[in-house]
């Protein structure tokens with residue numbers, strides 16, 4: 126397999142509302158739900174899969190079949206030699222289009238160290254967001270403003286006092302194009318009217334401080350671990366004076382005009398995102414597995430041995446064997462790349 130594959134809508138069932146923005150972005154209608162998993166080798170865990178959905182819900186389907194099966198049949202062709210050997214045939218990357226129709230719960234995600242110690246997983250869930258669309262007053266909450274102690278958090282959770290949780294956090298209005306980095310442990314919540322491309326480690330581990338309003342009990346909110354252990358996932362440091370760590374500045378790639386790296390070096394071990402802004406021709410610096418979200422304009426995508434037209438709303442998964450990609454035309458795209466290995 127050397128050609129990129131075009132991906133259709135891949136909504137997964139989740140407990141919160143939203144999704145109209147994904148239809149608008151893709152130019153489709155009639156699908157529901159706020160999350161569309163793109164180029165995914167990851168299935169929704171059985172514990173949170175509603176009845177009636179296949180066990181591999183979440184895994185992308187392509188015109189050639191399940192992406193997970195395609196990659197399993199040719200791991201080196203899809204992932205390249207190094208990545209194929211790094212995580213037992215997993216890409217290490219999950220990309221979502223996420224369109225929040227209501228505020229998501231205040232939650233955080235386990236780190237790799239916590240996931241390895243307590244959840245039997247190589248991966249935690251560090252994530253990063255690139256805002257695709259935002260209503261006028263759209264906002265997110267990211268990290269605590271000032272340091273809190275565990276007793277504060279325990280009390281807010283026991284009382285399900287979301288007002289106090291949100292008041293203690295950094296509330297940020299967002300605009301399209303903005304990039305936010307959400308390391309494991311950081312308490313966060315996405316507000317209604319925010320649509321993002323999200324890059325993350327390929328798990329669904331969340332600890333939900335704010336859960337009863339979403340119909341979830343303490344067992345579901347703590348990954349079955351109970352609050353004593355689950356509380357230790359939260360980063361309770363204050364971020365008011367260090368928000369720049371969460372709002373990375375784009376970096377130009379030396380010698381590659383038209384491409385910027387969107388997340389800081391701290392993210393490289395989890396995922397990388399290149400913003401391509403092509404007005405003519407842009408060639409990416411290296412070949413490798415990629416998930417491409419075309420965010421603006423139209424043009425052509427070329428690879429070794431072929432080409433296809435691309436336009437805003439198109440999503441693709443690219444095998445390493447496609448070689449370095451080249452964009453032509455007036456087109457913008459986010460090229461999502463797995464962790465550096």
Ligand SMILES: O=P(O)(O)OC[C@H]1O[C@](O)(CO)[C@@H](O)[C@@H]1O
Pocket residue numbers: 139160229232252313314315323325329330331333
């Ligand atoms: O379903 P969960 O794990 O509660 O989280 C809801 C969503 O919030 C995010 O962590 C974004 O904050 C998404 O990755 C996730 O799908």
